[in-house]
Amino acid sequence: MYDRRIVELFMHPPGAGRMENPDAVGQCGDPECGDFVRIYLRIAGHYIIDAKFECQGCPAAIAVAALTVQLAKGRHLDEAWEITEQVILQHLPLPEDKHHCSNLGPGALHDAIVYWVVHSLKDAAQAQDGVVPRASSHSSDKVEEAYNGS
Ligand code: FES
Secondary structure, three states: OOOHHHHHHHHOOOOEOOOOOOOEEEEEEOOOOOOEEEEEEEEEOOEEEEEEEEEEOOHHHHHHHHHHHHHHOOOEHHHHHOOOHHHHHHHOOOOHHHHHHHHHHHHHHHHHHHHHHHHHHHHHHHHHOOOOOOOOOOOOHHHHHHOOOO
16 A cells, blocks of 8 residues: 555656656666656756656656656756665655665666766867867757667
């Protein structure tokens, strides 16, 4: 039996859906063979100004993904990095046999942050070398390419 907070997040998940032209996307799990969470971020000045998710998984995983994007919104990337499985479990009393689902949200969030950092460094290096990066080279089509096929 799920706690009412989990049921509420599952029934009305804030932030559910795909984001158009995200600045970063991250994923945990594998859509080809099972459960996964994918998180999209819009980032400005190192702050997460918007976040959305897609999830294939149990009600606990959907609640975890919804909570993860709720917690991430408005946070500096450094603070968002601190959103871990333990933080999720402090907010959501998942049944013991569902504890493993709690890593899908933070895992996808961390993957998205790493994605953004790597691509930002690449853009900065290119700019230093005099190469003008394509407009939003780490957003839209490249982000989509990274996680297409699901
Ligand atoms: Fe697989 Fe929850 S996502 S059991």
